Amino acid sequence: MTHSFGYSISQSRETNWDKLDHRFADKLLDLEPSVRLCVGCGSCTGTCTAAPRSGFDIRKVHTRFRRGEAGAFVAELEKCMFCGKCSMVCPRGVNIRNVMDLMKKLIEA
Amino acid sequence: MTNKQTQFPIAVIGSGPAGLAAANTLLALGHQPVIFEKEKITGGKLSRWHQLFPGFISAAEIQEQLIGPLKKASVKISTETEVKTMKPDSGGLEIETASGEKIIAKGAVWASGYTEFDARRKEEYGYGLYKNVLTSADVEEMLAKDGKLPFDSADVKRIGILHCVGSRDEKVGNTYCSKVCCICAVKQAIEMKKLYPSAEVFNFYMDLRLFGKGYEELYREAQMDWQVNFIRGRVSELAEDQQGKIRMKTEDTLTGVPMKMTLDFVILMVGMEGKRFSFLSENKNTDGSDFISYPENFTGENQTALPNVMVAGACKGPSTIVDAMNDGKSAALALHQYLISQAEK
Numbered sequence: 001m002t003h004s005f006g007y008s009i010s011q012s013r014e015t016n017w018d019k020l021d022h023r024f025a026d027k028l029l030d031l032e033p034s035v036r037l038c039v040g041c042g043s044c045t046g047t048c049t050a051a052p053r054s055g056f057d058i059r060k061v062h063t064r065f066r067r068g069e070a071g072a073f074v075a076e077l078e079k080c081m082f083c084g085k086c087s088m089v090c091p092r093g094v095n096i097r098n099v100m101d102l103m104k105k106l107i108e109a
Numbered sequence: 110m111t112n113k114q115t116q117f118p119i120a121v122i123g124s125g126p127a128g129l130a131a132a133n134t135l136l137a138l139g140h141q142p143v144i145f146e147k148e149k150i151t152g153g154k155l156s157r158w159h160q161l162f163p164g165f166i167s168a169a170e171i172q173e174q175l176i177g178p179l180k181k182a183s184v185k186i187s188t189e190t191e192v193k194t195m196k197p198d199s200g201g202l203e204i205e206t207a208s209g210e211k212i213i214a215k216g217a218v219w220a221s222g223y224t225e226f227d228a229r230r231k232e233e234y235g236y237g238l239y240k241n242v243l244t245s246a247d248v249e250e251m252l253a254k255d256g257k258l259p260f261d262s263a264d265v266k267r268i269g270i271l272h273c274v275g276s277r278d279e280k281v282g283n284t285y286c287s288k289v290c291c292i293c294a295v296k297q298a299i300e301m302k303k304l305y306p307s308a309e310v311f312n313f314y315m316d317l318r319l320f321g322k323g324y325e326e327l328y329r330e331a332q333m334d335w336q337v338n339f340i341r342g343r344v345s346e347l348a349e350d351q352q353g354k355i356r357m358k359t360e361d362t363l364t365g366v367p368m369k370m371t372l373d374f375v376i377l378m379v380g381m382e383g384k385r386f387s388f389l390s391e392n393k394n395t396d397g398s399d400f401i402s403y404p405e406n407f408t409g410e411n412q413t414a415l416p417n418v419m420v421a422g423a424c425k426g427p428s429t430i431v432d433a434m435n436d437g438k439s440a441a442l443a444l445h446q447y448l449i450s451q452a453e454k
Contacts, residue, residue, distance in 0.1 A: 017370035
């Protein structure tokens with residue numbers, strides 16, 4: 001017989017680099033090397049058409065993808081409308097639109 | 110205490126980049142400088158460095174360019190001679206060394222340089238306790254001496270480089286930025302990738318302050334051509350495991366998640382600290398640092414409390430080698446102009 005006391009052990013919210021699967025991230029870096037140049041400025045999220053209404057944060061999503069948390073936000077990727085404004089504003093010349101496309105394809109594959 | 114008095118035209122205190130550049134300029138202006146160096150060897154910190162950012166020029170080569178002309182002109186460099194104090198004298202300036210020797214000079218350029226932050230003061234990083242934690246200065250010395258580090262490439266999978274150790278940190282009493290560590294960290298990250306091509310290199314930073322010509326380009330090169338990872342977050346602690354590997358904890362602030370990682374070795378980018386000399390300046394720096402304060406008035410930035418002593422280089426605040434050399438030249442010219450104006454009176 002199991003008893004519920006109304007609390008449980010919370011899941012770790014920590015990024016443990018040693019345990020994450022970096023294969024998706026490595027593949028992304030291979031296919032679109034310009035993503036290495038990201039400085040985390042947030043221009044992409046700032047200009048994003050989808051961001052204000054959906055809370056979609058392309059800067060954070062692709063950073064987490066690079067950290068090896070590929071599976072964590074499949075639903076997030078659906079919010080992108082592929083307008084490409086992010087690529088137009090990026091000061092480091094990262095092809096973010098392609099990064100989005102690749103992330104979706106890598107997860108779906 | 111001896112009371113020996115020697116007549117010297119112009120004294121240069123310190124044989125680092127600023128002092129050597131000042132001596133070269135004084136020589137070109139027709140003076141006969143004499144250099145006093147506290148340490149056994151000449152060159153200051155430059156004598157311990159390997160390659161210099163942003164162009165990977167050999168430090169030994171730059172030192173030779175600075176010392177060569179002085180040797181040719183038989184400029185005397187007194188090593189192991191620490192200058193303790195200076196005061197005005199009817200002959201110009203009385204300089205007293207730590208051994209009690211008194212020297213009379215017409216004037217002096219003071220370029221005593223900086224001290225490296227003692228990384229043991231950041232106890233949470235375990236420098237001096239963990240064998241796989243080095244400082245940026247250790248890395249330079251090892252590379253200059255042997256061209257390699259004491260880690261077998263088969264064992265090295267991840268290397269961590271920690272920015273701002275002893276800088277921008279109230280907890281160690283240094284609120285200022287040491288200026289050169291960011292670009293030095295980018296340079297050393299590339300050197301690590303050259304030494305350990307299959308290892309991953311991670312730079313942990315608060316802000317990247319890459320201000321100089323060619324620095325931003327080197328950062329880009331590190332990201333793109335050398336696959337160096339830059340993670341924004343100040344490392345909160347390091348711990349050694351049983352194999353001697355280093356467990357790192359930080360926040361990956363760009364994703365807003367705490368992060369931990371095992372590293373094979375860690376380099377701490379140590380900052381610069383100053384030393385006050387009351388006979389040169391009584392004023393305190395606004396940032397609370399102990400560097401020699403100088404008039405921050407754009408045109409008199411080499412002046413001290415003594416009219417015939419000019420101050421130059423990293424003893425005034427964190428400085429690159431190029432900036433220190435240019436400041437040395439500027440101090441030499443300022444002293445030259447002062448001596449001419451006095452002779453005309």
